[in-house]
Amino acid sequence: MATLEIDRLNKTYGTVRALRDMSFTVGAGEIFGFVGSNGAGKTTTMRIALGVLAPDSGEVRWDGRPLDLAMRRRIGYMPEERGLYPKMKVGDQLVYLARLHGLGTVAARTAMEHWTQVLGIDARRGDEVQKLSLGNQQRVQLAAALVHDPDILVLDEPFSGLDPVAVDVMSGVLRDRAAAGVPVVFSSHQLDLVERLCDRVGIVKAGEMVEVGGIEELRATQRPQWVVDAPAAPPGWASELSGVRVLRYDGARTFLEVDSPQDGAEQAVLRAALATGPVREFTPQRPSLTELFRHVVSSDEAPAPDSTTGSRTTPSTRQEASA
Template identity: 70%
Template structure:
């Protein structure tokens, strides 16, 4: 299977370690979410893939071959900061960028027309980029990444500054490109979008991959969490349940963490909730990606401090 591989990337700026043995891969047709705090190393890794930066060691490969200059022409890259010529007209700029990637003049014009129409900026083809709103500049930036029909998409904060309608358009484009067999990697601080769109997620902290997998795999925490809504219960009843750690208790809704994730581990909590009062709801708590991110980052910080 065609695969984009980031293999043991290391990068330092003096005493600052930007990347340390960063390793992951993105399969053809997969959408991969690259998540981390500011300064975690996401942009550095992407820039190394595009040849904007060089790694101290390690390499980025596509289909088993290192990404050289010729292969990078097949990559669609969207930087976090605007990478457009502000005083150049939208249509002319997209045609120019398509030609730089090797497209003929007629195909470049057709591609420009296709993507400006698809992304809702067809009416702005004759305008200079600097005259566009930030949201429309972001749409043009995505068109620039797509106009040459790339084999790979690498997008750094593509949803930044977009309104909900534009987010939906961009989301549908990424899903379509993945369905066409393109590996898509994007970074974002909007974890709800990462959770909704991505097949797999990598969480990076201080240049190291600290969690990697599908959303289901990342949710398999060592301990199960359960929620009970009980009316008329005496305060603090959940603290008496063996093996339960109370995470929240507002007098009616109680969330506990139970030691172990084995089948039936919730039964003592269920019996206690039933005995405590009128049980209205009882369900497992499925952590969101935001919860997982906070848990993983805080956990690695504690390990680093130990």
């Protein structure tokens, strides 16, 4: 099945470089999380994919071919700022939008009825959008992105303002669409949700993709960290161990980092801990996506993957783009 390709997009606003060789792919049936600080370039990338903005250079392709107007009509797009008619009734609006995408009257109404029911807003079909809660407006916005049965989903902050029940509903819809073979790309600042939901994640900084990969791949580290709970161990017990760096002591728990998982240093740590008495916990620690994100976006010297070779380079300090 077809793949969405974002290939070396560049975009400049005056003296501000909004995108720098932005590149990633989203395969059929894959959920791709697009994360970064405000102004990192996420929305600019999405608008270029939709044809709302033109890049200075680079290309967006679907199934190996540049996206044209006909193909862009097959994208379901959910903007961060609501793009609904506030005084138009929910049902009428969704039928209207479906017809704009080429559905006939009967098919458009059937699709409207289906998605309002799935998203739990079927009782609000006769209400004006402006009279809905922000969470229900967000559900209508997602219905508008889905009502024409798109081949690609591009969603900008789709979970913003949703309560936990609505988050579960929307997550289920995205999983269902991915299971049907639809590539799904969405941006979000809710990194715990991104970590649970996405197959792969791209972290953007100053218009450039600096980390991309599967969750477990991104969380992997060359220097494994461990937590040791040894209640009888004396203070500083691990400080002299070879190949080990103590990160911190927290009561009976010691947080430490070993040089390499291949040299057996972690077994030496366990033996040293057991020599002090009982060990209640000996657990590997891996950074969460939130911790990884903080590290990447807060470091001016964070290494960035080259967009064509996958090798790592050190970017210079960059001006944040206002996307």
